[in-house]
Amino acid sequence: MTDIIDQPMATPRPRLTVVGTGYLGATHAVSMASLGYEVLGVDVDQAKIDRLTRGEVPFHEPGLPEMLDEALASGNLRFTTSFDEAAEFGDVHFVCVGTPQLHGSHAANLAYVEAAFTAIAQRVRKSTLIVGKSTVPVGTAERLADMVAAAAPDPDLVEVAWNPEFLREGYAVQDTLHPDRLVFGVSSERAETSLRAAFEPVLEAGTPLVVADMKTAELVKVAANSFLATKISYINAMAEICEVTGADVNLLASALSYDDRIGARFLKPGLGFGGGCLPKDIRAFMHRAEELGVGHAVEFLHEVDEINARRRRRTVDLVRELAGGDLRGMRIACLGAAFKPNSDDIRDAPALDVADMLRAQAADVVVYDPEAMGNAREAYPQLDYAPTFAECVKGADVVVLLTEWARFREADPEMMGELVRHRAMVDGRHALDADAYRSAGWEYRALGRPAQPQTVRLVEDVKDQVAAMA
Numbered sequence: 001m002t003d004i005i006d007q008p009m010a011t012p013r014p015r016l017t018v019v020g021t022g023y024l025g026a027t028h029a030v031s032m033a034s035l036g037y038e039v040l041g042v043d044v045d046q047a048k049i050d051r052l053t054r055g056e057v058p059f060h061e062p063g064l065p066e067m068l069d070e071a072l073a074s075g076n077l078r079f080t081t082s083f084d085e086a087a088e089f090g091d092v093h094f095v096c097v098g099t100p101q102l103h104g105s106h107a108a109n110l111a112y113v114e115a116a117f118t119a120i121a122q123r124v125r126k127s128t129l130i131v132g133k134s135t136v137p138v139g140t141a142e143r144l145a146d147m148v149a150a151a152a153p154d155p156d157l158v159e160v161a162w163n164p165e166f167l168r169e170g171y172a173v174q175d176t177l178h179p180d181r182l183v184f185g186v187s188s189e190r191a192e193t194s195l196r197a198a199f200e201p202v203l204e205a206g207t208p209l210v211v212a213d214m215k216t217a218e219l220v221k222v223a224a225n226s227f228l229a230t231k232i233s234y235i236n237a238m239a240e241i242c243e244v245t246g247a248d249v250n251l252l253a254s255a256l257s258y259d260d261r262i263g264a265r266f267l268k269p270g271l272g273f274g275g276g277c278l279p280k281d282i283r284a285f286m287h288r289a290e291e292l293g294v295g296h297a298v299e300f301l302h303e304v305d306e307i308n309a310r311r312r313r314r315t316v317d318l319v320r321e322l323a324g325g326d327l328r329g330m331r332i333a334c335l336g337a338a339f340k341p342n343s344d345d346i347r348d349a350p351a352l353d354v355a356d357m358l359r360a361q362a363a364d365v366v367v368y369d370p371e372a373m374g375n376a377r378e379a380y381p382q383l384d385y386a387p388t389f390a391e392c393v394k395g396a397d398v399v400v401l402l403t404e405w406a407r408f409r410e411a412d413p414e415m416m417g418e419l420v421r422h423r424a425m426v427d428g429r430h431a432l433d434a435d436a437y438r439s440a441g442w443e444y445r446a447l448g449r450p451a452q453p454q455t456v457r458l459v460e461d462v463k464d465q466v467a468a469m470a
């Protein structure tokens with residue numbers, strides 16, 4: 001990372017604000033400050049701003065706390081709740097507020113985005129660019145541009161642009177400083193010039209740039225997330241076929257992945273996708289396409305969502321099978337709560353959904369996660385939580401791996417076997433060494449894999465390939 005960070009900047013640096021300091025905004029603010037920009041982070045949540053000002057990152061993101069400390073110490077980064085201060089300070093404002101799914105609908109809630117754009121626009125007194133980074137339905141940016149023009153004291157001073165973000169939680173800093181591409185959605189040369197100045201070190205490092213109109217830029221984001229969700233559900237649909245034929249989805253995925261046109265990434269079968277992005281983005285996309293009269297074009301996303309939901313139910317079925325056909329009173333150790341490892345995010349987490357379905361079938365469920373316990377307890381107070389990994393598996397009739405944290409993957413099946421009541425494992429993430437578990441006397445089951453060990457085995461390099469698929 002130092003390569004980009006150490007580069008001197010040629011053109012005058014715009015001063016940046018980042019409105020919304022969640023995963024996306026906090027990471028963006030810290031990363032831009034680390035590149036030498038003067039950055040002001042803005043949020044309506046005073047408690048969040050206070051924590052960030054003290055150097056505390058309010059969520060789990062590897063590497064970010066250290067970078068926040070450095071950015072605060074350098075004087076490049078400050079935080080505020082004042083939009084007056086933000087409008088006066090910033091030349092380029094990045095809006096990074098959430099667009100969660102609306103209650104009772106597939107649509108995205110755009111209230112926070114609209115409020116952020118309007119709050120800046122009303123206070124603009126100098127030449128200003130307001131850049132949306134939030135994920136929004138196609139057509140939103142143009143509507144916001146009209147709102148901004150109407151709200152601004154002088155509409156000629158302010159312009160709107162769109163710059164979608166592709167960072168993954170758990171790799172947020174790396175993805176922000178070294179993105180695989182930048183997309184600028186602009187409607188003037190002036191906006192493109194400002195954005196180029198705001199990303200100069202990243203562009204200088206050779207990052208590919210696509211300059212597009214705002215609609216295309218908005219669409220890139222939802223199209224990318226829809227493609228990723230489709231790829232995951234595709235391999236999970238193959239798992240359903242494997243389950244009724246006795247074929248092995250792990251071998252199938254590794255054989256497919258050697259074809260460069262298909263590739264290994266996001267072809268990892270298992271419990272499927274969750275989180276604050278993929279599920280709500282495909283739903284909002286379907287909703288928007290229907291509004292536009294082209295719902296049929298993305299109708300397949302209904303099936304992508306359905307396949308994903310069926311994987312959760314199938315995991316519950318496998319646990320019930322291993323428990324002898326009836327979950328009542330069975331102690332089930334649920335390993336993982338976060339929607340993926342290296343995150344404490346539990347939004348639409350497959351792990352907690354499965355744990356709750358097991359509880360609903362009267363199982364004695366206990367959950368453990370290395371980082372997400374606080375968030376899980378708050379959202380699912382009806383579940384029981386163990387203070388440690390060992391306490392979780394102690395006395396279990398079935399253990400089910402739901403989030404593939406390294407410490408679960410690396411656990412010794414023999415040592416874990418000493419703690420449980422029955423050596424029965426459901427590997428919801430295809431993350432464990434089936435042979436090692438079976439050798440240690442475990443009954444091992446995974447979605448889309450035969451119940452009995454295969455006579456044909458994965459050769460070592462294929463095993464590595466399978467491990468690298470996540």
Ligand code: UGA
Nearest residue numbers: 165166167168169232266267268272273274275277339340
């Ligand atoms: C996703 C996208 O990958 C980012 O590019 C995008 O910027 C982000 O959404 C966003 O819209 O903000 P993220 O939600 O952090 O990032 O998580 P992913 O790494 O994409 O994983 C999503 C889910 O898919 C996880 O539950 C993961 O366990 C699951 N997954 C992933 C699989 O089941 N199989 C795979 O092969 C890969």
